[in-house]
Amino acid sequence: MKFILIYDGSFEGLLSAVFYFYEHKLDDASIVKKENSQPSFLYIDKEIITDYGKAKRVWKGLSKKVSVRGREKIYKAFLSEIPTIENAILHFIKRTFSSEVSIENDYSDPIILEIDKVSKKVDREKHRMDAFVRFRLTNDGIYFATIEPDFNVLPLNMEHFKKRYADQKWLIYDLKRKYGIFYNLQKAALIELEISAEVNSTTRALTYFTVDEMHFQKLWGIYFKNSNIPTRKNMRLHIKHIPKRYWKYLPEKKF
Template identity: 70%
Template structure:
């Protein structure tokens, strides 16, 4: 019989569930987000409450077995939100804690390899967001941008934008996951707002953004179009470097 550990979806909650596995010496176990949990006649369910102290014990314990880079890979794998990634992470942690040798590059193990592959995918998405996010100045003098990345990479983008735009108030909002990061010139905080994708519609722009910003966006779009040389256009190469799913973030693509 398998034990399903239900957690709240946070990284600290996941680590709390890992601690629970060791605390109760569970063998056949699966860690599942509360939103994905499904009742089963053949499995037992336990809800694991997030416990920061226990989560920190797991995270610090890993420092004795894997590098800081290895821990970052686990965190990035968690941010992928791939179904069942929790169990791959659990497997990785178990192997790391039980092994006398560092297991980070044991790519003969398919689950160790999977963590490496997934973390690279999340890394690529993070760097694309760094490059493709476009801010717009709102009427209340704040720079605002929306994103809908494939993975939950916003926490990874934090340092990049805090350093690059340290002298400006800004808010980056993930429409898909319904939360954002707000920087008020002193510190960054996580916010949840009632924002819908319609905020990006041209018909709604005047309600949210300054007239100067809208004029700048139009001028930038016109410059982008006029600077293109039709005879040198290579759409295949262009799409390779800037996939179409990111065009909605780019102001130059709206004109």
Template identity: 65%
Template sequence: MKTTLIYDGSFEGFLSSVFHVYEYNLDDVSIIKKENALVSLFGTEKVIDSDSHRAKRVWNGLSKKISTSGKRKLYKAFLSEILGIEDSMLHYIRYALSSSENVERDFSNRHILEIEKTVKKVNREKHRMDAFVRFRLTTDGIYFATIAPDFNVLPLNATHFKKRYADQNWLIYDLKRKYGIYYDLKNVKTVQLEISEAINTQKEAPNFFTLEEIQFQKLWGNYFKNSNIASRKNMRLHIKHIPKRYWKYLTEKNF
């Protein structure tokens, strides 16, 4: 009978679930987030509590079989939030731990291949966020930006923005997942906030951003509009490099 392990959606919770698989020697098992769990009529379900000690034991134990780069790929695959990715990760881990050789490049294994493909998608989204984030200065002196990426890449963007904007207080907020990363000139911290997408509308802008910032945004939008040469416009190429789903967060696209 199949066992479904239900966890809280955190990476620590996933690793705690992997620990449970090995602790009870489970064979036919699936790991799924609480928010995606459905009641099963033909199997058993077990809610797994996040346990930092157990999660750390699993993560450290993987170092014996998987390189640092390989572990990083597992984490990125987890951030994809693709339904069922936990099972592919579990198969990857089991295969790696049971093999006498490094299996990270064994793409004949469908789960390893799936992880590799997923990581490429996550990396692409991460780099797009590096390029497409647009900051605006709030009335309390914080440079603020919103995103809503296909994958949960915000943890991967922290280092890039910390290095690039080291002399500014900034906050990047994920509207889809309702959390952000905040830089206080020393450290990057994860913050939980409730911010409406209405913050991006021109109507609400005066309630959050400085007058100078609003004027600058309009100036930049007008410059972008007037500097384009209509006869040389290639929308197909433009959309290829800047997909339409990102346009609503680009200053130059909102004027």
């Protein structure tokens, strides 16, 4: 009988499900996020309780057989949120523990190849967020930015912004996933909170942001518009480097 291991959506939850797979010597199992699970009479559903100790043991076991880069691939693939990625990761781990040699670069295996491709897509999205995030100063004295990336890359962005903006308080909020990273001049931490998309509304801007900030945004937009040389405009090249789906982050695109 096939088992469906249902976890809470966290990376530690996924690793806890992997631990359960080995602990109970299962032959056939799929791992599914709770939000994506559906009742079935054909399989045995098992809800997995996240256990940080067990998750750590799985990760420690992987560290003995998989390189740092290989473990990064697993984590980045997880952050893709592709519905079937958990089973690809389980396949990767099963092959790792059953092989005497490294399998992380065995691209003859289509699932290993898939994890490699997905992790690269997530990495590209991470670097685009590094480049395109724009902060605005709130009335509370916090530099604030919103994002809605295709993949859940915010945990990967933490160190970049912590180093780059170490002298100011900031909050980057993922509108799609309803959580953010807050830096208080000492440490950065993931926080869950509800912020409405209306925070980006131009008509409500002064509710959230300082007058000086709004003047600066407008001046920057005017400068950008006037500094363009129409005869040298290459929209195809421009879109290649800054795809349209990222324009909503850029104040110069709003004027």
